[in-house]
Amino acid sequence: MSATIIDVETTGLDNGQHKVIEISALTFEPDTDQPRGEILNLFSTLVIQDVAPSEEITRITGIKHEHFSLGMRPEGAWLMLQRILDNTGCIVAHNAEFDIGFIKPHVNIKVPVIDTMTAIPLPKGCGKSLREICLMHRVRSIGEHRAFADCIALYQVLMLYNWQTILERARSPIVEIVADLSYDAMTAMPDDKKPKAFGFRWNPERKIWVLKIPKCDLSAEYPFQTIQQEGRA
Numbered sequence: 001m002s003a004t005i006i007d008v009e010t011t012g013l014d015n016g017q018h019k020v021i022e023i024s025a026l027t028f029e030p031d032t033d034q035p036r037g038e039i040l041n042l043f044s045t046l047v048i049q050d051v052a053p054s055e056e057i058t059r060i061t062g063i064k065h066e067h068f069s070l071g072m073r074p075e076g077a078w079l080m081l082q083r084i085l086d087n088t089g090c091i092v093a094h095n096a097e098f099d100i101g102f103i104k105p106h107v108n109i110k111v112p113v114i115d116t117m118t119a120i121p122l123p124k125g126c127g128k129s130l131r132e133i134c135l136m137h138r139v140r141s142i143g144e145h146r147a148f149a150d151c152i153a154l155y156q157v158l159m160l161y162n163w164q165t166i167l168e169r170a171r172s173p174i175v176e177i178v179a180d181l182s183y184d185a186m187t188a189m190p191d192d193k194k195p196k197a198f199g200f201r202w203n204p205e206r207k208i209w210v211l212k213i214p215k216c217d218l219s220a221e222y223p224f225q226t227i228q229q230e231g232r233a
Contacts, residue, residue: 001088002028002029003090004085005092005093006025007147007150007151011054011057015101021063022044025043026043027042027084046072047071060145081103082108085107090111093116094154097115100113114166118170119169120157121161139153172214175214175229176211176212177213179224180227193223
């Protein structure tokens with residue numbers, strides 16, 4: 001059964017108030033015996049919105065309001081994406097929580113979602129961002145922060161791994177690890193020992209450093225105390 005990599009570019013980070021300005025979906029046929037798979041389809045479009053991207057979004061993505069005339073209206077873009085997702089076995093995305101949060105109000109998702117931030121067995125010391133992963137694997141992106149480019153880059157990384165391994169890791173329950181150390185203790189640590197160096201991300205709402213990993217990776221050790229919590233999305 002095919003798998004579909006998805007990525008979106010948006011006017012901001014809040015899916016409750018910001019809008020999608022680009023959608024891409026790369027469908028491929030995984031090979032469960034070899035680390036390769038055949039591309040079946042690539043759908044990508046800018047999405048016409050009634051609000052212009054901010055200067056910051058334009059700086060990051062290169063997408064300007066005048067470019068929207070080259071894209072599709074939202075209803076057409078979502079209809080096309082729905083057709084693709086209705087004919088795929090699973091969705092693949094990097095930091096899937098973000099992309100799914102933006103597309104879920106517009107399409108019906110009936111297949112499993114694989115988040116490559118945890119499903120790919122990354123080498124020790126590799127960062128979690130797609131850019132860091134591409135650099136580690138010597139994958140050249142055709143353009144950062146564009147949905148179609150990120151889909152192609154992620155596909156190239158996936159082709160370096162056995163698909164069955166990806167599936168097995170995707171089924172492993174996610175465990176949330178919280179860095180249990182004070183602000184003073186963290187600032188006194190060298191950069192290569194701080195939570196960020198181990199893939200932890202700052203959660204501004206909860207004011208903690210958090211790392212979400214598959215349960216199968218719990219053997220990892222850190223140079224600071226941690227608290228484990230299961231069952232967090």
